[in-house]
Amino acid sequence: MTYRDEKLEEEKVFKDPVHRYIHVRxxxxxxxxxxREFQxxxxxxxxxxxxxxxxxxEHSRFSHSLGVYEIIRRILENFHDRDNWNEEERLLCLCAALLHDLGHGPFSHSFEKVFKLDHEDYTQAILLGDTEVNRVLSQVEPGFPKKVADVINKTYSDKLVISLISSQIDADRMDYLQRDAYFTGxxxxxFDMERILRVMxxxxxxxxxxESGMHAVEDYIMSRYQMxxxxxxxxxxRSAEVILSKILxxxxxxxxxxxxxxxxxxxxLSFFEEAPSLEEYLGLDENVVMYYFQMWMREKDPVLSDLCERFVNRRLxxxxxFNPNLQMKEWRELYDLFEEADINPRYYLEVDSSSDLPYDFYRPGEEGERLPIHLLQPNGALKELSRLSEIVESISGKKRTDHxxxxxxxxxxxxxxxxxxxRRILGILYGKEEQ
Known part of the structure; x- marks a missing residue:
């Protein structure tokens, strides 16, 4: 028996609040x-x-990654012996699902913006570099780490495999929506994931x-929108993220x-120089970052000390x-007034914008084009979801932005x-003169 096919003597299970059990054989x-990289x-x-x-x-990317793996495992059980499915891709899908978030750093996106990093680059580096993960994958077959990296990077030749991990209805989203809802209360x-898995x-x-699973998909799309x-x-x-970014x-x-x-x-140090090695990147997790934040509360620099105290003790x-596109005059005036008040506007005044496109149909040639969700008709034809669902049609292609x-x-x-x-600052912020 090859390493690819080797099974554990006894199935291992992880008790999970979302999926009940995560099975590993x-x-x-x-x-x-x-x-060590996965741990x-x-x-x-x-x-x-x-x-x-x-x-x-407080849940971790570890638990989410296990959850994505479990969903893929269950999907592939349903795909067994179906047309269009190549059973040879099974282990590749399971590994890509498990390792898809491997390169995320502490506080992820805020951290990446400050230090001009990309977690996807580090995921690739972990998979292909001198790591324990690479050594395990390399035992499957020569070139297997590259296959896993290509699936996660969306460059693998089999687009079906990619769509299971990354699409508008994939295992990643199905896990994080349910997991994040559970832990935020x-x-x-x-949504009815059981139904979706049965009709995939x-x-x-x-x-x-x-097509019979359309309403379960509608529920999934709306769940994503609301989350x-x-x-x-x-x-x-976002206030906490602003302060975190300002600290860094x-x-x-x-x-x-x-x-x-x-x-x-x-x-x-290597992050300040914008040249961290893979080993240095892996050595900086959220425990380490929070240690420095607590130490920096005692620094002589009043801005760094205050910002760290705010973050650690939740004084946000x-x-x-505030729409900066419409209120540029007010922004400039506020910036000057903060300086006048000796409150450094570079660290204590920030506009943060968030936007989301909950679902989109195929727009060829457009940047970030999305592969739509297709419904399989009884006659074998495919129809794009928003053509059959009035609910999804109402939000398709509509980007919402908040400032x-x-x-x-x-x-x-x-x-x-x-x-x-x-008086002038409060007048701008609250739209009235301070009495």
Missing amino acids: DRVIWDLIGT RLRRVKQLGTTYLTFHGA VSYGH RPMEDQVVIK YWQIYFHPVT HRAKELYEDGYKFELKPLHF FKYIE KLYFPADELERMPEDSETK
Whole structure:
């Protein structure tokens, strides 16, 4: 028996609050879970700063990755012996599902923006570099790590395999919607996944849904829409992300200016230089970052110290609706007034924008084009979802954007009551003159 086909003597299970049990029988999968690179995902939260808004949102990318693997495992059980499905791709799908988030860093997207990183590049580097994960995958067959990397990078030759991991209805989304809903305590992200899995069918280039499962898919699309606006784009979470980003920017700026830190930020040095090695990248998880934030609360620099204290102790910025495209004059005036009040606007005044496109049909040639969800008709024909669903048609191709202006209300409250600068700032922020 080859390593590819080797099974564990006894099936291993992970108790899971979303899927009840996650089943592992393949030796390859069990070995991958045990690698240091995969275990690191226990120390990276799935929802970043969301735990400061929804206190239960402490779950990790480790648990999410296991969940995506389990959904793919169940899909492939249903695909067994069906037309258009090549059973030789089974292990490849399972590995890609398990490892799809391998390159995420601490606090993910906020961290990436500051240091000009891309977690997808690091996922590729882990899969193809000198790592435990690569050594496990290489035992399957020469070139197998590259196959897994290509599936995750959406460049693999079999588009059906890619669509299972990354599409508008894929295992990744089906897990994170349910998992994030469970741990945030909301009901928006729940949908009938069992029904969707039963009506999924493999086609030559993508997974499709039997027409009889259309209403379950409608529910899934609306769940995604609601989760984005109620959870992922929650303004309080975004306030925490603004402060997190400002901390990292400030620390980087101080380093570049030759500031002498009380505690030398050894784990950040290569990031400040924007040239972290793979080993340095893997060594920086959220536990390490939070340690530095607590230490930086004691720094002499008042901005870094204050921002870290705000983040650690959840003393967040307040926010108002503010569209920078329509309110540029007010923005410039606020910026000048903050400087006048000795409140550094570069670190204490920020416009944050969020946007989402819940579902889209195929628009050939457009940037970021999406493969639509197709419904399989009884006669074998395919029809795009929004052509049959009035619910989905109503939101198809419609991008929603939200803008918020974040600022430290407590700093404004501390200004003297007779301050003209304070009166003008509050007048702009709240649309009325301070009496």
